[in-house]
Amino acid sequence: MEHLGYLFAAYSIIFGAIFLYVVFIWRRQAALDAELRALEAQMAALKEASTAASVPEHSET
């Protein structure tokens, strides 16, 4: 079982790095979801503001 340490090190580093990359992708996804929620909130606020701005015009006619 000579060189077992090298074998263990190689496979550990490969799987460790792939795991870290998956974590990196997962965190990016969480940040992206948060940005998406913020955009949705902005859109809802915008819709509300545009509705509020158009109500007096409709009520006059």
Added chain:
Amino acid sequence: MNNSAIRNWLGYATLALMVAALFMVFDYVPPEAEQGIAQLIFYFHVPLAWVAFASFGLVAIAGIFYLWLGDQLWDDLGYAAAETGMVFCTLMIVAGSIWAKPIWGTWWTWDSRLTTTFILWLMYGGYLMLRASADDTPQTARFGAVLGIVAVLDVPIVIASVRLWRTIHPAVLVTKQGGHGLEDPRMVATLLVCVAAFTLLWVWLLMLRFNQLLTRSRMGALAVRIAFASAAVAGGK
């Protein structure tokens, strides 16, 4: 089946195939007579090289399509492929270096195969630094596309380097005498399963990252429209 279901299915298939690959490496395939168990690194080193080269090939293809069509989708695909390719290329170099230490007696040597691979790594490192440091403008995307197309020219040089120059790196898959250096059919079967496992892993990671970059681009465009609409509403009050 939608994209999310395909990604989930790919994730499970990758996991299953990776477990099978590990089983074959550690329980099925016989170790090579001269190198002993250190040679088992080969079964992950070669698939890592394959997916790294496939990634860089995809960066170049995406770059060509981006320059031709100008569609943001191709730029996002190229960026995602460069990132995953860089991960696999780095791991290929690290695994090779760990394998080299007990066999060659050194972690690194400026051999033709290793040097050309290091140049490849530097070029895609440059690509990612360009993308990370510059704003997401069409000009940055064009520079990235050109760099991706130029950098891929090093891939055939890396592959041919063991034949073109004197090197201590073995030519295992296709030997200098022709044929392959895997004498046992179990070695061939194990290598094929490992290649399949890493190909699935690459496609899965690429799909995840590409989907994120595409979503980010679309959200960026949406944010600009919301800003314009907000300004219009504010101006109309």
